Amino acid sequence: MPVVGADLSQRLVSDELWESVAPLLPSFAARLQGGGTAPCDERAVFTAVVYVLTSGCAWRHLPPAEYGSWKGVYTRLRNWVIDGTWERVFTALLAQADAEDDVDWIVAVDSTIVRVHQHAAGTLQKGASVAEPGHHAIGRSRGGLSTKIHLAADGRCRPLCFVLTPGQANDAPAFEHVMAALVVPRPVGRPRTRPRAVLADRAYSSRAIRTHLRRRGIKAVIPQPADQIANRKRKGSQGGRPPTFDCEAYKRRNTVERCINRLKNWRGLTTRYEKTATVFQAGLHIAGIFIWSGR
Incomplete structure (x- = not known):
């Protein structure tokens, strides 16, 4: 595989970012002992994957002069999935930020x-390896x-x-899966899994979600939709008290919308071209790596 030019490599993957990512990639020595490729290819592969995700081009259109065989790049991507x-690299950056007290645990969910592009729609309707749904x-x-x-x-x-579901799925049933996926390791003790507060829009206003957060000691900042308010008032005293709602805290819910906008700057994530959910989710993790690295 050709080595990526210095200018192109630096533009897509800076030296600072590569220095933080490289130690977390699979062991170079282990791959060489197993008959793998040379360790100098690692940055070329990573840069090629970033190129496809940022440009949204098809894998077959990956420039061979700069990146070599697209099959080799995709195979390495799939093996790392x-x-x-x-996910390990993404989680390690989260853990590092948390250790430096750089994570704001007022969390917004949306x-x-x-x-889905037609090239991704021909997947066989049966599960594959790697926990593929x-x-x-x-x-x-x-x-x-x-x-x-x-x-979140x-x-x-x-x-x-990140949690992926079919497009027609409602938001509320996926909420507990999102909270279960929120796990940030710590150097000592248990991983952090509980934010101080969770901000969400009216789609997440349900008794089950509020109970779930209350049992875990997490503040819920979720407004009630008009029909729920009217139903409670119609029941009178039997409708119970309205849930508490912090209007000032709710003003920060736009943080998740702004995060989505940052993710959708990657053309390969704005439209799904990948056939498997695991590879598409890996693209989200890679975009998250860049966001957490400040690149």
Whole structure:
């Protein structure tokens, strides 16, 4: 595989970012002992993956003069998905930020829908390895085939976790899965799994979600929709007290919307071209790596 030019490599993957990512990639020595390729290819592969995600081009259109065989790049990407490399790098950066007290634990939760390109819609409807869901997180909604990205973002518009569902899925049922995916390791003791508060829009206003947060000691900042308010008032005293709602804290819910906007600057994530949910989610983790690295 050709070595990526210095100018192109620096433009896509800076030296600072590579120095933070490289130690977390699979062991160079282990790969060489197993008959793998030379360790100098690691940065070329990573740069090639970033090129595809930022440009949204097809894998077959990856420039061979700069990146070599697209099959070799995609195979390495897939292998790193299988061994959990991308999620491990993303989680390590979260843990480092938390150790430096750089994570704002006022968390906002929301979702966004991305259209599924026709090249990704031909996946066989059966699960693959690496915990690939049988539906591949592809569903048919009003606008056609789509995937829904559920995520939590900290108070500085940076992603904390991702959950994929078919596009027609509602937000509320995925909420507990998002909270379960929010795990940030710590050098000593248990991982951090509980934010100080969770901000969400009216789609997440349900008794089950409020109970879930209350049992875990997490403040819920979720407004009630008009129909729930009217139903409670119609019941009179039997309707119970209205849930507490912090209007000032709710003003920060736009952090998750701004995080989604940052993710959608990557053309390969604005539209889903990947057939498998695991590879598409790896793209989200890579974008998250850049966001947390401040690149």
